[in-house]
Structures are given as C-alpha cells and as structure tokens.
Amino acid sequence: TRPKRIAVLPGDGIGPEIVEEGVKVMKAAGERFGYHFEIDFGWIGGSAIDRLKNPLPQETLTLCHQADAVLLGAVGGPRWDQHPPALRPEKALLGLRKELDLFANLRPTTLFPGLEDSSTLKPEVLKGVDFLVVRELTGGIYFGEKFTEDTPAGEKATDTLVYSETEVERILRRAFDIAQLRGKKVTSVDKANVLESSRLWRKVADRVAKDYPDVELTHLLVDNCAMQMIRRPADFDVVVTENMFGDILSDEAAILTGSIGLLPSASLGEGHQGLYEPVHGSAPDIAGQGVANPIATILSVALMFRYSFHDDTVAKAIEGAVTDTLASGARTMDLVSTGRLAYSTEEFGDKVVEAL
C-alpha cells in the first residue's frame, strides 16, 4: 500500500519531546500492522515566529495540505505573549484549522483506571464517564468580522458570530454519525433563548435528527450544560456545539476526570485528512527536561489511525498499550505519588512500544 504522508509539527515548549514519542509509537505500530510512513517536519507557532517571522509559514501549510494526517505537539509560551495578535503562536492553530477546513474537533473525555485520585470529583460520580465533545472549529465568533472603533466615549470593540445553515448541518451530521457508533445519544448545546445563531442551530439539529431515528437528541442550554457536566458527567455520550461554547465546554469536560494531561484530540474535515494533537499546552516551565507526559500525544496517534486511516484495530492496539503500560505501574513525573520513581518521557514511550 501507498505510504502515508505525515506532517509532523513539534511546535514549542514540550512539543518536540512528546511528538518524538508519538512518532516512535506511530512507527512501531506501522511495523507491526504493515504501514509505511513518509514523515515531513515543519515549523509552527513560536519557533516558526523566531525562525521565519510567521507562526504558520507557507511551507508548513503546503506540507500539511499534501499530508494524509498532521501530528502537532503544542504551541505558545510566555516569550511570544506580548506579540501583536497576528504574530502570536495560537494564530497558527486558527490558520491551520481554517486552511485545512478542519471543522470538527473531537475531544474524548475518559477515565484512566488507577488515576481516579487526580480528579476533584467524587469517584462515584466519575464511574462510567466516557463522552466526546464535538466542537465546530472553523466558524462562529472565532472567524467573524472583528474590529475596534474610536468613539467620543472611548473605544468600542465588536466581534461577530456568524453561522450558515451548511456549516451547522455538517458538524451536526458528524456528531450524529459518531453517536451511531457509540452510545447513540447526542446532546446539542446552544443558547437558543438568546442567540439568533443558536436558534438556527437548534432548528437544523431537529431536522438532522430525523435522518438518525436510532439516535436520541437532547437540547441543552450552554449554562445548563456547564452545570450538568459536573452534576452527572456519566450521562453524556456525544456533546455537539459551536466553536466558542465548545472551547469552554471541552476544557471543562477535559478536567473532570483529572486526566487533562492525558487526553488526545482530533480535528477533522470532510475527507480523511485530520490534525491530531494533545489537549494540553506547551508547558514551557518543564520543556527540555525529558519529564513531560507523552500519553496525550501517543493517544492522538491512535486517533490518527482511527479517523484518518479508518483502522480501529491499530487505534485500539495503541490505546491498549497505553493502558497496559499504566497498569504495569509506569508513571511520568506528573502522575507519580511522592516517593515513587518516575519514568522519563522517552522511557515511557519505550514502554508503550514494548507493550505494543
């Protein structure tokens, strides 16, 4: 079979270290399951600003366009925080999403056996938590017109939240498609009692739901959803919402189980191409020390097999290898209790490869 072209963008902070382990596991899985990879590295974020004065250089974009999948580490750090908006690392994320038309961001929230203690929620509340936030990623207030005017009474700033029926429909269909393969429940989150865009969203959700008679649709207002996730997280299956609400709710969802450092994400478009990255950030404070936790990146590689190569077997093998490694007692620094020995980023990656 044709080799898979993978664009690898290590980024800033701990990005390079964790991506190295992700690539290692990807190659090991490839060897075992008969995949060949052509890997191209690209600059992105702060490190691209430093070298090329552009958080998302054209050559990186080209590389991503040509790739079957993109593996991203993390971007950002205090060094670039004072830059003007156009020269900030996160601009690269927004640009990449838009350019590759990655309109569906998938963020699973799961519980890692043995790590329940790291959650601030009670164990009995966490039992059975396993849901997925599907966030619209290329529309809404992130990409609407925005400007600041000078008025006699001071500055006035405007952001615009726009959604077309087409944009809303494709993300909702994606959520229903995914729900059909999972628990067959979709929670559509909006603020239909206030926002015009939410009323469109709700109408389209009701229409799309008719094509999925086996999936149960519930509407929830965003304020209520923020509560219910804390109140009864185990009741959710697929939560679908627009860009800004999704930003807030997917982070809220990620912290619930206490394993935000371990969670992967996938950003998908219409085709098979996808961008895979850990949910956590670039952690500049521990960068370069070889102590970062590579699990989220390794699990992002699993999602790559699942969503871009449609190979659930390999995805499950990688996920199983991570679970087995954790079950064997291996822990990176962020997860050890005092008095126990921690594995380095590299050692942990090696363990996963072994388990695979």
Added chain:
Amino acid sequence: TRPKRIAVLPGDGIGPEIVEEGVKVMKAAGERFGYHFEIDFGWIGGSAIDRLKNPLPQETLTLCHQADAVLLGAVGGPRWDQHPPALRPEKALLGLRKELDLFANLRPTTLFPGLEDSSTLKPEVLKGVDFLVVRELTGGIYFGEKFTEDTPAGEKATDTLVYSETEVERILRRAFDIAQLRGKKVTSVDKANVLESSRLWRKVADRVAKDYPDVELTHLLVDNCAMQMIRRPADFDVVVTENMFGDILSDEAAILTGSIGLLPSASLGEGHQGLYEPVHGSAPDIAGQGVANPIATILSVALMFRYSFHDDTVAKAIEGAVTDTLASGARTMDLVSTGRLAYSTEEFGDKVVEAL
C-alpha cells in the same frame, strides 16, 4: 425614615411560594431593625403573558422604576416554551435588566455547613470555597444586533458582541470595589487571544487595576477558567467577566458546592436600586405543592439589605438565621435524606423568622 418601596414580582412556577417566604422574612427583619416597607406586586414572565400578553408589562416596569428594590421569584415553564422569542418569559428578565440598567450581576458561591454531601466535588476540594462571580449584564452578545438572512445556500444567522470602553470600565470598577471588601483578588476572565472585545476588556482591566493597588488582578482565559473552577475553586475571590461568559461560568460556579438551589443573586446599577432573585429556576414540576426551598429567596432578601440599603448588619442577621435554621436540622424536601421529615416551604420560612 422613609419607607422602602419594594416591587415584588413572584413570576411563575414556585415563584409565588418562595417569594411569600422572602417577603415574610423581609418584614420580620424590618420590624426588628426598624424598616418600613411599601410593597407593590407585579406580573412578570409567563403569568404576565397569560394575563396581559406581554412578559414584561408596562405597569410592572413602572413599578420597578419607582421601587428602591425589586424582589423576583422565577420565570418560565414548558407552557411558554414554544412561543416566539418576543413572547417568552425570559424576555422579561432581559428587558428588566436593560430598562433598569442593572449592569452588574453578583452571584456568590458558598458552601453551606452540613450540606457538603450534595456536591459532586470532593470535600477537601470544597474546603474554603467562597467566591463571587460578577457578570456584566446589559451588554455584549445578549444585546447586540441579531438577524437571520436567507441566502442561496440556506439561512445565515448573525449575532453581534459589542462592548464600549465605558461599559467595560464600570463593571470592572464594580468588581474591584467589591474585591476590596473581600479577599482583595480579582480574576478577570476573557478570550483575549481570539476576541477583539476581550482585548479591550483586558486593556481596561489593567488600567482600572492601577487605581486599586491593594487588589491583585489575574487574567484568565475563559476556557482555562472553566477548568480552574473545578480544579481549585477555593483559590477564587472575585471573578469578573462579560455577559455570555458570565452566564456560563456563574452557573458552573453555582453547581460546584452542590447548593445551587440555595444561592441568591443581586443585579445592580449605578445607584442603590437592585434586583434580587434566587439563582434557581421556576421548577414547574413541584409548583403549588408547598415543598419548594425558600432559602435562595430569603438570602436574596439579605443581599437586598446589603446592596440596596447598605445595611450589612441586617444582611448578616438574615444569613445567620438561615444558617441557624439549617443547623437546627430543619430541611426542605430537596435536602432531606430518606427517612427524615421535611419542612414545608412555609414552615421553613417560619423557622427562619423565629431564628431572626
């Protein structure tokens, strides 16, 4: 002294029952501390739609304009859910906020001793939780231009988020003023890495902070804040944010301690006038049965004394009476464990009056 004019708006569902207890405690506190009240009742929400075909009738508005303070029960219910936006109960809330220029919504999050079990968070995480969300209430995307267009590719919906420097400054000053009387920490929440309005917000926050050298200002991105509230809720003191983020975060904050049914709120403008209402909704399923919990309404009355009459002594007396009543073992239906006897709404109100 001149009698205080209070506009009382019972609203829908359990509204009338809980407001009755609120008024009872208000009168009792008045007798003990030398206040006189002139009370006017007004229709609002669904019950106003039913009677006057308008969720916020002009006569109710006039009444509120003339009042020193407004006590509101709750609005809404399934009966009006299919109405067009202009004829829905929540329209009354938005209208009242705007008409009375109540730009600052205050929502305290506190832990009630003896009720820790009702939270889904671990007790050790809840220890010391005591913060206040200050939400901008009359600007932003709630009140910006909104419309839906028909395009060849289907409908397109637009909402607009607008903030002027003046609007941002007054809510931030309010938050700093309040923080000075509390823990002297302000967390300003925005999405400055994406929104133009948030960049204005952050700039104004930094400027206002200079006038409050004794208050510590921290900026937090809204997605991060949604996480940190779950991770380390005891670290917050005053959290200030724009309307939509405040809607989400204040509900998230309210559920943390498990006592959302017990939490009061105050909505304030430039002067002394204020609107006081429980955070919980109209609970139509238990309406008219005399089993609703009146605590949030009674504590809203305490906030009325604190913020509209600037009388912390009476506010504390009412709050103390609620604590004492709970400490005596009195519980309404929502709080009893199985096998224990519950007080009715009215009995609980009587107990609080007694304790007072």
